[in-house]
Amino acid sequence: MEQRPKKLLEQVQDAIRLKHYSYQTEKTYVHWIKRYIFFHNKQHPKDMGGKEIEAFLTDLAVHQKVAASTQNQALHAILFLYKEVLKQNLDLKVDAVRAKQTRYLPTVLTKEEVLAIIKQLSGVYQLVIKLLYGTGLRLTEGLQLRVKDVDFAQQQIIVRDGKGMESRVTMLPASIAEELKMHLQGVKLLHQQDLQKGYGSVYLPFALERKYPEAKYEWIWQFVFPSGNISQDPRSGEVRRHYLHESGLQKALKKAVQDAKINKKVGCHTFRHSFATHLLQNGYDIRTVQELLGHKDVKTTMIYTHVLNRGGKGVRSPLDS
Structure with a gap:
């Protein structure tokens, strides 16, 4: 046919x-x-x-x-x-009216505000937010983290194929290491139960699934933060357990911010901004922070220095003179 x-x-x-x-x-x-x-x-x-x-x-x-x-x-x-x-190289300069580019200054929390919000969270959502703040991971990088990329011995996390398909290494905070180990014990039990029910596979990147057909069932490839439900993969059609959906975390975070009475616009990415700013405040050099964040250009990292200057670029108001 x-x-x-x-x-x-x-x-x-x-x-x-x-x-x-x-x-x-x-x-x-x-x-x-x-x-x-x-x-x-x-x-x-x-x-x-x-x-x-x-x-x-x-x-x-x-x-x-x-x-x-x-x-x-x-x-x-x-x-x-x-x-x-279409395999057409247009080789054109688009002369469209461009939308106005606004200068974006990220929302940054104080350490006290971060801890106040974390205190209002519980369970896996609290652990994810601790990880985002403690490592500087993007939300998707945190949710897509796999068991094999958490190195407890070296106290590090390997971020593979992050933004721009680049990999990098960041620290594993000592303060959450034991909590993360206990969490993974529960995830491993869940994975074993899935295998017994005929499931237990996970999405593998690139052509790994074809090259290593059984790897998708292995423990090391499982997501650190798996979804609570088994669902159909929209691409392959296979029924499997995906990683935790961001919407549930975002709802829990919104409530936690309200309960902590923080009058700032806070999202999951705010903890990455706060991670970078607090490292700079603690005296770490900007190149180190750039590497931990996975920024290609140090100019991207430079945006966090605005907080260090305080207020209007460090200028003292005449009202305070």
Whole structure:
């Protein structure tokens, strides 16, 4: 039986998976490509080019009022479509109206505020937040952590294929080591129960699942923070236990911030910002902090120095003179 030709968005999904991009990136790119096509009344992208891209991006900025980062995200998705799927090198300079780039200053908590929030949390959510603050991990890096990447002997955590597909090493806080060991004992018991029920497999990155078919059942590959439910993998269709979903953690954190009476906009990433700032305050050099965070450019890390200067760049107000 002859196979039907793949639809454009299916080709996009195949190209994204070939590049080993995350499932979240896949959903985001497909979303923007669909919006681009619908904006131009379902015209096929191969029949469009620079003018149509400019019109779409301008509409996002002028009428949709999106942030600069959102507009850039849409542009990257469309350029991926042309380069990787349609194999067209547009070689264009997009002259769309650009969304206004705002200077972002991260919210940073004091150590007392961090501890107050952690005190309001419990169970696995408390442990995850402790880990984010104690290591500087991004939320997805923390939730996708695997058993084999927690090195208790060396007191370190290996972050594999982080942002930009780069790997790095960060510290394992001594204050949570025993708690993390106890947590993993419970996770191992859960994994053994899953195996007895005919499950127990986990998603493996890249082509490892084909190369090592049995590895997906091994303890070392399991997620440190597994989901409470077994579900169907949206890509492979296999029924397995994924990692903890971020939405439950975010809800618990929001309540904890309210209960701790912290009048700041706090998200999971705030603990990474606080980690970096507190290290700088404690006298660690910026290059060390850059490596721990996994920043390619030290300029990205420099944003945390604004807190060290206090208030208006360290200038004393005349009212206080």
